[in-house]
Amino acid sequence: MRERSERIDEQSTLSGRAAYRDELTRLAAEDDRIVCLEADLGGRGQPFQKAFPDRFFNVGIAEATMIDMAAGLAAAGYKPFVSTFAPFAALRAAESIKLAMGYHGAGITVVAPYAGVSGGWFGTTHHCLEDVAVLSSMPGITVAAPYGEREMRAVIRRAARTGTPHYVRTGRNAAPESLPWAGDEPPLITWDDAGALPGRVCLVSAGEVGTGLCRAVRRTRPELPHAHLCLIDRHHLGLAAEELARRYDEFVVVEEHRPAGGVASALALLLPGRVVRSVDAGERWPGHGGSHEEVLDELGLNEAAVWRALAARGEPEPLAVAGNES
Amino acid sequence: MTMTVPPPAPVRRGGAALEELRARARAARRMVVDMAASPTGCHLGGSLSVLDILIAALDRRLSAADGTEVVLSKGHAAAGLYAALHVSGILPEDPVPHYGAAHACFTGHPGPAVPGVRFPTGSLGHGVPYALGWALGRRMAGAGGLAIAVAGDGELQEGLVWEACQVAAAQKVGNLIVVVDRNGGQNDGPVAAISPLPGLAERFAAFGFDTCEVDGHDLGALRDVFAPDRADASRPLAVIARTVKGKGLKPVEGKAAAHYVTIDAARAAAWKELIR
Numbered sequence: 001m002r003e004r005s006e007r008i009d010e011q012s013t014l015s016g017r018a019a020y021r022d023e024l025t026r027l028a029a030e031d032d033r034i035v036c037l038e039a040d041l042g043g044r045g046q047p048f049q050k051a052f053p054d055r056f057f058n059v060g061i062a063e064a065t066m067i068d069m070a071a072g073l074a075a076a077g078y079k080p081f082v083s084t085f086a087p088f089a090a091l092r093a094a095e096s097i098k099l100a101m102g103y104h105g106a107g108i109t110v111v112a113p114y115a116g117v118s119g120g121w122f123g124t125t126h127h128c129l130e131d132v133a134v135l136s137s138m139p140g141i142t143v144a145a146p147y148g149e150r151e152m153r154a155v156i157r158r159a160a161r162t163g164t165p166h167y168v169r170t171g172r173n174a175a176p177e178s179l180p181w182a183g184d185e186p187p188l189i190t191w192d193d194a195g196a197l198p199g200r201v202c203l204v205s206a207g208e209v210g211t212g213l214c215r216a217v218r219r220t221r222p223e224l225p226h227a228h229l230c231l232i233d234r235h236h237l238g239l240a241a242e243e244l245a246r247r248y249d250e251f252v253v254v255e256e257h258r259p260a261g262g263v264a265s266a267l268a269l270l271l272p273g274r275v276v277r278s279v280d281a282g283e284r285w286p287g288h289g290g291s292h293e294e295v296l297d298e299l300g301l302n303e304a305a306v307w308r309a310l311a312a313r314g315e316p317e318p319l320a321v322a323g324n325e326s
Numbered sequence: 327m328t329m330t331v332p333p334p335a336p337v338r339r340g341g342a343a344l345e346e347l348r349a350r351a352r353a354a355r356r357m358v359v360d361m362a363a364s365p366t367g368c369h370l371g372g373s374l375s376v377l378d379i380l381i382a383a384l385d386r387r388l389s390a391a392d393g394t395e396v397v398l399s400k401g402h403a404a405a406g407l408y409a410a411l412h413v414s415g416i417l418p419e420d421p422v423p424h425y426g427a428a429h430a431c432f433t434g435h436p437g438p439a440v441p442g443v444r445f446p447t448g449s450l451g452h453g454v455p456y457a458l459g460w461a462l463g464r465r466m467a468g469a470g471g472l473a474i475a476v477a478g479d480g481e482l483q484e485g486l487v488w489e490a491c492q493v494a495a496a497q498k499v500g501n502l503i504v505v506v507d508r509n510g511g512q513n514d515g516p517v518a519a520i521s522p523l524p525g526l527a528e529r530f531a532a533f534g535f536d537t538c539e540v541d542g543h544d545l546g547a548l549r550d551v552f553a554p555d556r557a558d559a560s561r562p563l564a565v566i567a568r569t570v571k572g573k574g575l576k577p578v579e580g581k582a583a584a585h586y587v588t589i590d591a592a593r594a595a596a597w598k599e600l601i602r
Contacts, residue, residue, distance in 0.1 A: 059493045060492065062489045062490075062492065064455070064486050065455040068455030069455050069459035069462065069490075070459060072445075072458060072459020072461070073462060073463045074459075075395075075444055075456075075459070075460055075463070076459070076462075076463025077467070078463055095449060096452065100456075103437070103438075104446055
């Protein structure tokens with residue numbers, strides 16, 4: 001019954017990038033300063049393009065120019081939202097982001113699908129396991145890894161309202177069921193801890209894969225608390241760390257990113273004296289094909305890896321999952 | 327040389343008189359020499375080659391008051407920019423005593439903390455797409471005004487410049503002007519010896535730009551090139567400005583070694599006497 005209802009939810013919710021386009025189109029109806037730029041990876045049927053052709057620009061395959069142009073548009077009074085795949089935004093255009101969004105503080109929002117290895121069989125050129133490290137090292141940029149349609153919409157509203165630099169990583173077509181939270185914006189930490197017990201290892205997640213794995217673990221062990229983070233730049237992680245430390249002493253952080261520069265490494269620095277373990281995508285290059293999940297398995301980022309990390313802190317593994325090691 | 331479109335008939339906008347612009351250029355050149363005599367020295371050759379372009383472009387920005395923006399894409403000529411901003415009345419503070427100094431905003435490449443500077447430049451290539459975005463924004467708003475990006479010829483080796491030119495032509499951003507300070511030199515020697523740029527105007531024309539060539543030290547000619555508002559233009563304009571590295575300072579004019587210079591106060595005083 002539970003599986004059936006979740007399947008229905010997944011069909012009725014939007015993927016991160018679809019939610020972005022829809023929310024931005026909705027916001028643009030009220031705010032004529034919003035402009036939308038794509039670097040030829042927006043696909044046909046972009047709703048913003050249909051609704052506001054005069055404020056939509058497909059600049060072609062020109063990522064650095066897109067960011068720099070957006071800086072010029074921001075200086076001229078506009079709120080530019082730009083989008084291309086995460087590897088091309090965060091790595092190819094990294095210097096443009098550093099100068100325009102970091103140093104200059106231009107109010108540009110970069111929405112970056114295909115983060116992590118969500119491109120699956122597209123291969124290493126289209127994967128990005130390094131973007132959080134790159135973006136988090138640039139002060140002044142809000143880095144978000146929303147989970148589910150509702151968080152993505154809230155992040156886009158936040159970016160449009162504040163007019164400050166945002167980098168928003170999302171996957172390809174995954175459309176996970178949103179976590180519940182009250183209000184217009186997700187809290188610093190969305191606690192997924194119904195039935196959780198004090199004194200246990202706390203799961204910490206960011207993004208679609210990390211959060212999905214933590215939720216899967218909690219279906220077996222609801223006594224384990226789970227803290228989901230949406231905003232993961234250094235500033236917001238610093239605030240989140242204070243709240244985490246008030247409640248728990250041991251943490252297992254799950255994220256679709258390399259260990260260097262990810263959420264776990266930041267929390268380890270922010271939580272001296274506490275135990276922070278990382279379940280991440282490791283340091284191998286994802287050079288083989290397969291679905292998103294199969295590439296994650298190859299990299300060792302799966303539910304079994306989370307259970308092993310928990311076992312190392314004294315939380316017993318369930319037998320059925322323990323055999324599923326990659 | 328194929329001239330795709332000659333510059334339209336100048337539309338005078340009531341800018342400064344030519345003699346006033348020449349006086350500004352002389353004063354700015356002396357300031358640049360003083361900055362070369364700072365503890366850090368400065369990019370002397372390129373600052374002097376680009377100075378007249380900046381003086382004329384900033385006069386366009388000031389006199390038209392139509393939202394025209396000037397972006398020094400070859401940000402290493404910061405000394406020239408600071409001097410030009412000061413003599414044009416945009417930068418009230420004299421940058422000379424503070425150039426390169428601790429706690430001062432007058433770094434060796436310009437940043438947005440400097441009054442009159444909107445974008446950070448110095449890492450080459452970025453100024454052209456910054457200006458493109460500004461021009462597009464003005465056009466979208468129906469507000470008029472140009473975006474004048476001033477690039478070096480060596481800078482054109484950066485792919486980002488051509489990426490931006492491709493987009494500018496595709497989007498028909500006719501109020502964008504890319505001025506090339508064609509001084510023929512770059513950090514390690516002559517452009518022609520390192521990565522030459524034959525048929526430069528034709529290259530821009532092939533990208534879909536209007537093009538023109540001009541003496542980059544002829545303030546009157548530069549003023550005329552910048553005068554039209556280009557409100558109805560659908561093709562961006564490339565201006566190939568022929569310049570001389572170290573222009574106005576006979577001991578260094580045309581010399582590759584003038585790219586970056588540190589001198590003492592006595593030499594600065596002597597060199598300033600040569601500026602007429």
